[in-house]
Amino acid sequence: MRPVNISVRLDVSxxxxxxxxxxxxxxxxxxxxxxxxxxxxxxxxxxxxxWLLLESTRTGPQSQFGxxxxxxxxxxxxxxxxxxxxxxxxxTGTWLANSALYSGSGVxxxxxxxxxxxxxxxxxxxxxxxxxLIATMxxxxxxxxxxxxxxxxxxxxxxxxxxxxxxxxxxxxxxFGVYIAYLYFNTPRVHGLLAAARIDGCTEWQAFRAxxxxxxxxxxxxxxxxxFIASWTNYFLPWAMYSAFDLPxxxxxxxxxxxxxxxxxxxxxxxxxxxxxxxxxxxxxEALLILVSCAPVIIVLLIAxxxxxxxxxxxxxx
Amino acid sequence: xxxxxxxxxxxxxxxxxxLTSFGGAFTGLTNFxxxxxxxxxxxxxxxxxxxMAIWLTALIVIVIGLSLVMHTLARRVSAPFRFLFYLPAAFxxxxxxxxxxxxxxxxxxxxxxVLHMLGYKTLGDSLISGNLPIVYALIxxxxxxxxxxxxxxxxxxxxxxxxLEAAALDGAGPVQTALRVKLPMIKKWIVYMLIVAFxxxxxxxxxxxxISQVSQRLVDPLWSPNTLATYLAFQYDNFNYAAAIAxxxxxxAVVCAGLLVFRTGLFKAD
Numbered sequence: 001m002r003p004v005n006i007s008v009r010l011d012v013s014x015x016x017x018x019x020x021x022x023x024x025x026x027x028x029x030x031x032x033x034x035x036x037x038x039x040x041x042x043x044x045x046x047x048x049x050x051w052l053l054l055e056s057t058r059t060g061p062q063s064q065f066g067x068x069x070x071x072x073x074x075x076x077x078x079x080x081x082x083x084x085x086x087x088x089x090x091x092t093g094t095w096l097a098n099s100a101l102y103s104g105s106g107v108x109x110x111x112x113x114x115x116x117x118x119x120x121x122x123x124x125x126x127x128x129x130x131x132x133l134i135a136t137m138x139x140x141x142x143x144x145x146x147x148x149x150x151x152x153x154x155x156x157x158x159x160x161x162x163x164x165x166x167x168x169x170x171x172x173x174x175x176f177g178v179y180i181a182y183l184y185f186n187t188p189r190v191h192g193l194l195a196a197a198r199i200d201g202c203t204e205w206q207a208f209r210a211x212x213x214x215x216x217x218x219x220x221x222x223x224x225x226x227x228f229i230a231s232w233t234n235y236f237l238p239w240a241m242y243s244a245f246d247l248p249x250x251x252x253x254x255x256x257x258x259x260x261x262x263x264x265x266x267x268x269x270x271x272x273x274x275x276x277x278x279x280x281x282x283x284x285x286e287a288l289l290i291l292v293s294c295a296p297v298i299i300v301l302l303i304a305x306x307x308x309x310x311x312x313x314x315x316x317x318x
Numbered sequence: 319x320x321x322x323x324x325x326x327x328x329x330x331x332x333x334x335x336x337l338t339s340f341g342g343a344f345t346g347l348t349n350f351x352x353x354x355x356x357x358x359x360x361x362x363x364x365x366x367x368x369x370m371a372i373w374l375t376a377l378i379v380i381v382i383g384l385s386l387v388m389h390t391l392a393r394r395v396s397a398p399f400r401f402l403f404y405l406p407a408a409f410x411x412x413x414x415x416x417x418x419x420x421x422x423x424x425x426x427x428x429x430x431x432v433l434h435m436l437g438y439k440t441l442g443d444s445l446i447s448g449n450l451p452i453v454y455a456l457i458x459x460x461x462x463x464x465x466x467x468x469x470x471x472x473x474x475x476x477x478x479x480x481x482l483e484a485a486a487l488d489g490a491g492p493v494q495t496a497l498r499v500k501l502p503m504i505k506k507w508i509v510y511m512l513i514v515a516f517x518x519x520x521x522x523x524x525x526x527x528x529i530s531q532v533s534q535r536l537v538d539p540l541w542s543p544n545t546l547a548t549y550l551a552f553q554y555d556n557f558n559y560a561a562a563i564a565x566x567x568x569x570x571a572v573v574c575a576g577l578l579v580f581r582t583g584l585f586k587a588d
Contacts, residue, residue: 290416
């Protein structure tokens with residue numbers, strides 16, 4: 001009987017006091033403040049994107065003389081689209097294809113090497129395993145920009161500066177993929193399955209191919225998503241490999257966007273305070289270019305938001 | 319293997335270049351001392367330090383603040399906000415710089431009223447040198463803050479409910495719970511965020527490079543260590559000096575990574 005009594009008493013003490021109108025009001029006010037703060041922050045993050053969407057519907061004069069957040073017409077999107085792909089900025093298609101080629105190949109290499117490497121680190125105990133793991137973690141935590149200059153110097157000495165490989169191979173280096181695969185395979189469950197497979201007479205290759213690989217689809221998904229976003233949005237590496245050597249045919253779309261700022265005619269005076277933004281095409285076309293170039297990443301974000309969070313919590317940042 | 323080809327070999331090669339002269343003779347630390355004496359490297363690091371002070375403060379105050387505020391709401395209510403905060407990450411890289419150039423151009427910008435209040439009439443007014451660290455921090459915050467909010471919110475979600483109930487029973491209000499209970503429990507994630515953001519901040523490149531380009535070099539092209547190094551390499555063909563700066567930056571990055579691996583206990587190698 002006594003334990004029951006105690007639990008009853010505890011229950012009573014936890015039960016909140018009945019809501020007095022004053023407490024209700026205080027709680028409502030608190031919630032309102034919280035939502036207000038969040039809405040205020042959301043405005044900061046979202047207004048530039050809303051502006052891009054609205055701007056892409058406008059004509060040159062509309063963006064010059066209209067109010068900054070005005071709407072043009074849906075037909076104008078089509079007109080701007082034509083400027084983007086066949087008119088003034090006819091290279092947009094090439095840039096997008098280059099971006100797809102570089103990040104796609106990079107992702108393939110990252111998966112092809114990272115998953116087996118992580119498996120090897122988890123399944124076998126060999127000399128130098130721990131130093132190798134630590135090296136992997138250090139490499140994954142170094143900002144990718146830190147390796148750009150050394151890579152350029154290396155590519156320069158190997159004479160591969162102008163080749164797509166100069167960008168693809170570094171995109172394929174994704175130590176986080178190795179680490180996450182290692183974490184995934186290094187669990188008692190996977191170890192047990194592998195031991196069972198070996199007892200049943202599997203060779204090492206068969207154990208990897210038939211047991212480990214089918215288990216690793218979530219890891220592969222995570223590596224694909226994160227390496228793709230990192231590669232697609234990378235600017236410094238392709239800039240250093242191509243831009244300085246004037247190879248516009250090799251540009252990924254991040255460099256294409258940067259080129260929009262290059263072509264403006266010089267302004268009078270040469271004083272900073274006279275500087276106005278000059279772009280190759282009208283702002284509305286540039287806004288559409290930005291939206292189109294970032295669309296693949298937005299789509300991936302929409303599909304894979306949960307994976308990205310779990311990746312971040314485990315140490316990757318893109 | 320690939321780690322060696324595109325990770326360790328270039329680092330070694332850069333180190334070799336950094337330690338040799340233009341002709342290839344071994345010169346020890348001369349390149350490091352020369353880049354230091356040239357008088358551009360120290361200002362570049364100072365610029366980045368100013369940027370970092372703003373950026374890291376914003377991360378601590380706003381990111382942690384927003385995460386704590388969101389954590390008092392139901393997941394269902396806060397999820398759309400988290401997604402909106404994270405969306406600009408898709409515009410990372412050169413796209414975000416172009417977007418913010420539009421945001422800073424009086425007449426075009428949806429923030430025109432703010433620019434007007436500050437008395438800015440041209441893009442150049444927005445980009446006066448005192449403003450640059452703020453502008454770069456704004457861009458970094460716009461593309462980067464959302465993902466850190468996801469991380470801190472994820473860490474907060476792991477704080478056990480019992481702990482929060484106990485705090486409520488002891489009479490802690492929402493503010494007290496946030497500061498005295500939740501913050502200490504997510505300390506290591508905050509340290510993680512700060513170290514990673516610091517390491518990334520030293521690498522600042524796209525923003526100063528593009529903004530210098532759009533101003534036809536009226537804005538300092540040697541603003542950050544990385545733009546300085548690329549300028550030395552590509553404008554003066556001085557790959558040895560560039561390598562010395564690259565090594566300086568790589569040392570900072572490796573020290574930060576080492577701190578994360580060996581000190582925070584977030585990563586396990588067993």
